[in-house]
Amino acid sequence: MEQPPQQQMTPEQMEALKEKIKNMSPEELREFQKKQCIFCHIISGKVQAKKVYEDSKTLAILDINPANPGHILLLPKEHYAIFPQMPDEELDHISMVAKALSNAVLKTLEATGTNIVIANGPAAGQKAQHSMVHIIPRKEEDNIKFELPQKTIAENELETIRKKLSERLSSMLGKKELKEEIREEIKPVPIPKITTPQNKIETVKKIEPKNKIAEHKEEEKKPKKQKETKPAKEKKADLDDIARVLGIK
């Protein structure tokens, strides 16, 4: 069985390779990347993996270095280095598969949430040259700490960016460029953020009582169901519950 090349290279070989890559056409580069790509080898069956779902366009495998048990890598069968290279139809399909896999994770692995993560480029944390969707099951206190700090962005900078993005998006997606909303008295309201370690405690505090209310309500409806006596492991995540906890204000 053919194995992907993994031998160490001398500095001279590295330099020669870099030069070779530099002079490649985009097509040649993609072919070159395909040959080097471990995920392409998994897709072709040369390398073993724990496959959980497969169709004509995508393959989903378990990550061998998971953020949490059940961490899925959803791969397009075609090699694309980053998602912007992917044709629309394939992206449509892969996103629907991602949704279904997130659903499967919530149903079977007693997870109470999922993260869908796509990284385009090493600066975004991309490690493999094959674009992929990460589906990460989440539980309370699972020791995953994503940090998305809030930055204060000046109004004029925001407007410059908005113009740049909306101009190009409208030409890409075929819609008219949106006009700036002029309402000077009211400033845009910051949207509550993704939990960072600092404000996590706050969020948990806010949510706990609501959680209890939700459970109490359920107990009233179904007095037979003894939620508290059930061991945590048997508790299956219910989509409605996950949504309900969020929905209560």
Added chain:
Amino acid sequence: MTEDCILCSIIEGKIPSKKVYEDDDSLAILDVNGSNPGHCFVIPKQHYPILEQVPDFQIAKLFGIANKISTVIFEALKAEGTNVFVTNGVTAGQTVAHFMINVIPRSSNDKINLQWQPKQLDEEEMSTIELKLKEEAKNMGVFQTKKTFETRTIKKEPERISGEENYLIKQLRKIP
């Protein structure tokens, strides 16, 4: 639309926002306190708290828009990278009860951390998970790709099924 949802208020125009894209059922806005300048949210206009409640075709569309925003961020903002990020459920860090896709421009040393420490699992545990997910995934593969309402400029052919039904009904009527 729910009254106390901040995103629904933005969609209705009660709260101003920096819109970068809008159509009949989707909206993309700039986060005024983004993690980096150019941080966008892509949201469905219909109120769905979590991913699983959003219809398949709409998910496809929203991710399609998110991917286009990624492309534009690379081109127009000269970003070194982009993250497309979804927090689904409170434990995943979701704080607004309205499904959204974050698109975040990235540069090295931008203080954003979307990395994780790998957990060590033994072979048995991995295999159990594999089997469970495989079993559940057997039900997958049928996607709701049809839009029940016209959303994009792409025109769909008139539905065949309804034509056939009419034809059958006509046939039935002919039968004495």
